[in-house]
Amino acid sequence: MFETTIAGSLPRPDWLAEPERLKGGWKLEGEALKEGQRRACREWIQHQEEAGIDILTDGEVYRRHFVHSFLEGISGIDQNKKTVMGIRDNRYNLEVPTVTSAVGRPAPVFLDDFKYTRSLTDKALKITLPGPMTICDTIANDHYGSRPEMAMAFAELLNAEALELEAAGADVVQFDEPAFNVFMDDVNEWGIETLNRAVEGLKCTKAVHICYGYGIDENNRWKETLGEEWRQYDEIFPALNKSHIDQVSLECASSHVPLSVMRHLSDKQLMVGCVAVTPDRVESAEEVAATIQEAMKYVDAERILPCTNCGMTPIPYGVALAKIRALGEGAALARSRLQT
Numbered sequence: 001m002f003e004t005t006i007a008g009s010l011p012r013p014d015w016l017a018e019p020e021r022l023k024g025g026w027k028l029e030g031e032a033l034k035e036g037q038r039r040a041c042r043e044w045i046q047h048q049e050e051a052g053i054d055i056l057t058d059g060e061v062y063r064r065h066f067v068h069s070f071l072e073g074i075s076g077i078d079q080n081k082k083t084v085m086g087i088r089d090n091r092y093n094l095e096v097p098t099v100t101s102a103v104g105r106p107a108p109v110f111l112d113d114f115k116y117t118r119s120l121t122d123k124a125l126k127i128t129l130p131g132p133m134t135i136c137d138t139i140a141n142d143h144y145g146s147r148p149e150m151a152m153a154f155a156e157l158l159n160a161e162a163l164e165l166e167a168a169g170a171d172v173v174q175f176d177e178p179a180f181n182v183f184m185d186d187v188n189e190w191g192i193e194t195l196n197r198a199v200e201g202l203k204c205t206k207a208v209h210i211c212y213g214y215g216i217d218e219n220n221r222w223k224e225t226l227g228e229e230w231r232q233y234d235e236i237f238p239a240l241n242k243s244h245i246d247q248v249s250l251e252c253a254s255s256h257v258p259l260s261v262m263r264h265l266s267d268k269q270l271m272v273g274c275v276a277v278t279p280d281r282v283e284s285a286e287e288v289a290a291t292i293q294e295a296m297k298y299v300d301a302e303r304i305l306p307c308t309n310c311g312m313t314p315i316p317y318g319v320a321l322a323k324i325r326a327l328g329e330g331a332a333l334a335r336s337r338l339q340t
């Protein structure tokens with residue numbers, strides 16, 4: 001009951017990468033970098049186990065960026081042809097590489113690192129991959145006739161990658177689709193279809209992480225424009241409830257998402273965000289338990305997985321550690337209350 005997990009990323013230690021940055025550069029090179037990433041992964045696996053997290057991740061410490069690190073392993077992309085692009089409906093501008101021919105996957109991208117992570121723990125392990133729609137909103141297109149066409153091409157590559165990760169022992173494959181609550185019409189028109197293609201044939205648990213983004217300034221300003229109640233999920237959850245995805249995440253800690261939107265997901269498990277990813281304060285175990293209990297008004301306890309709201313790359317290491325400990329303690333507290 002109340003199996004805990006995290007959305008994906010955890011901060012990279014300051015000896016490995018520039019801290020508190022989304023794309024902080026590596027401080028090591030070559031073999032030393034690889035060793036450093038593995039050490040950072042070992043440490044986070046141990047921290048998560050000690051915090052009582054049930055479904056672990058590698059903290060994405062092998063990655064520079066959650067989308068671009070995957071794309072660096074993909075052919076058909078000119079990494080030197082940079083295009084300035086308005087990301088997430090022009091929320092912020094980013095200089096991104098450009099797709100210049102049909103995309104391909106010459107070799108597995110995350111498999112070696114995943115096998116190493118798998119060797120570190122017997123607990124359930126989640127691997128995260130960028131979702132097809134979010135990839136298309138993070139790279140420029142100079143080849144495909146349309147965004148849906150390009151998304152489907154990426155979905156096929158992601159599916160091949162996911163099947164190999166599953167064979168290597170992934171218990172959960174999660175696709176990160178923060179673009180899903182920005183382009184709600186597209187989600188219904190082709191986003192779910194490409195996501196279904198990405199999970200085709202997978203027998204492990206299939207998850208999607210949708211969110212309002214990291215707690216960075218650009219996102220915080222955007223959130224201020226969304227009003228008192230954030231109802232974007234109303235537009236996409238009904239279709240997601242019919243998808244081949246097993247688990248859907250939503251942000252419930254310090255957010256404006258009305259928890260009643262969970263009613264749309266009657267056939268799914270919910271990763272309930274119980275800790276926010278802003279660094280200003282750490283939730284107490286009591287607050288985490290209260291969020292879980294609030295979610296139980298809308299969802300059977302069996303379908304609730306307490307989780308972080310989003311990735312924690314940009315926040316200080318110690319704050320993230322305290323937050324996952326609060327998550328583990330809060331879930332334990334909620335469990336104990338169920339039994340009494």
Ligand code: ZN
Binds near residue numbers: 210
């Ligand atoms: Zn997120």
